Amino acid sequence: MADTEKKKVIKPIKNFSMEEYISSGHRACQGCAEVLAVRHVLKAIGPDMIMAMATGCMEIISSPYPLTSWNIPWIHVAFENAAAVASGVESGLKALRRKGRIPNKDVTIVAMGGDGGTTDIGFQALSGMIERGHKVIYVCVDNEAYMNTGIQRSSSTPIGATTTTSPTGKLEPEGKSTWKKDMVAIAAAHGIPYTATACPTFFTDLQKKIQKAKEVNGPSYIHILSVCPTGWRVPPNKAIEYGQLAVDTGVFPLYEVENGAWKLNRKPKELKPVSDYFKGQGRYRHLDERFTQQIQDKVTERWNKLVELCSEKPEK
């Protein structure tokens, strides 16, 4: 190694599992922050879990028969039904446990889907799962487009981003012209016991939230921003950095809603300008100053609203 600089000693993190529940050798792209998010989710829960996964990047990179990357019981049925399949697993185990046919121990049920499988096609199944109150952690790993099929826009694609179905053109110079669907607010509106945003750049925060969700007696929804170097047109070694910028510019704030109480988990003294986050991302390279400013105004407005929500004391 040419790098002779003295490295900072990284202190071991408390309760950080050294077990791996998703094996390396999977087929994710270089620098994929989504598979990193999956790794941390699994570590936070441990071996006593079952996962139902939607069709998508994480499914396709991990399960080409006869190979598998999963060191946990795992099922994939279709694209739009991870929440419903998880509901079924949870209900089945509940009945079997009650009848004494399986051991009386807690098994964490996780449903996982990408932004397409969650915010678009799986939206109804997710809403049903939350409303019925299944004890399932639903994790959306959001890379902000249909990356598995070749970077098409989803309702979680942010405003201004170009994808293969929200290209820039003479009539639509801005790329995607609508705002990203606010899934955590939607989950909160269901009266869900616990919902939060997370990002693998801040992996201790992510793990803490998953563990919190695990303890909740009911459904929980965790929305994880997962930088996709391939789809966002950024270098693979910048995925972690862009995750940090998304949070510190206020584009993707880290917060949680616990029994109706909103809480900011990371509050920078001053937000960085959104242009810092856009810079270097191929999907935003067409943005002019005027449109960037428009987005900046909206991000600031939304951030202020969030800060306000998070400062409110919940009604007792």
Next chain:
Amino acid sequence: MGRKVGIEVSIAAAEAVGLCDVDVVAAYPITPQTHVVEHLSELCASGELDAEFVPVESEHSAMSVCCGSSAAGARTFTATAAQGLALMSEIVFIASSMRLPMVMFLANRALSSPLSIWNDHSDTMMVRDSGWIQVFCENGQEVYDSIFHSFRVAEDPKVSLPVMINVDGFNLTHVIEPIEFWTKEMAQKYIPPFKPLYKLYPDKVVTMGAFGMPEIYAEAKMSQDQALWNSYPVIKQAWDELAALTGRKYSPVELYKTEEAETLILGMGTICETASLAVDKMREQGKKVGLVKLRLWRPLPVDDIKNAISGAKNLLVLDRAVSFGAANGPVTTEIQSIMYHEKERPNIYNVIAGLGGRDVTPEDIIKMLETALANKNQGYNIHGVRG
């Protein structure tokens, strides 16, 4: 032996599901399936049935919940009809491909459009090639007994496939019939506990629903096809054991007054009861007519059908669905296909009848037969339709 009661067929079916000690019921309401799931939710609410009733937000989720619960090793039941089956059909194909045993009560209803809540077989024909075991019922007792039989067959480790019980909507779901009930002990004796070869539980790591590259997909489909064919002896054996238990004998193909019959009528479901009355009348007139009832639709009992019809001169096949733009109705196409290579085979005529709840009487069937034999029509016609 259980007691005999006059009861609505849907309620009796739900009672049977309860006796099977089902673990999970997931369903979405749709006419004419509702009475089945309403009664099951009542049984769960009152504590008479220890099961999870999952009131899903769509049929797509109903079938998805069933896949999850079956994969977890829970005994699983659902019920639907027509549009509900259409909405869940994506997952219907996956359930059988993933070899997830479960039982579905399908209240056969016409597909939209125009919207119709009434009976025909267009819904089930849509999922004909889904890889499920598919049986048809003629009366309430058959429906009731089929629930036990279906759980027994579906969960047999040699089968491990979902089973669909076809019950003609309204014509059968909503009628009150005398039905001889089973006891809990009979059900327990007949259906062993569900022990799947693989299930989702942390004591053993499994990956279910991996994706298939071109190198493996064809093999996966071949093994699925073999599994469905291999279910045939299990289905028969389970019917034999059911006969020993109840005294009621079921077969893949059942015959009615076929002795020395020159002309046969073949149908599936409740139309067979109507056809049996038509046969009675024609026999009274000295006509050599008999009836062949096809109870098992998938896997198709090819040899049983050949044995039943090869000696006849004429065969009228009653279809209850249109296969648009095809040579014949779906049942007729199959019968013609399996008889093509036979040296002795009847002239096969096809009538499509009873679409969207259009009533079919014994007189209609007599007329269909007379017209077919007189005109010797090739291809199909839709009976009684106004031009």
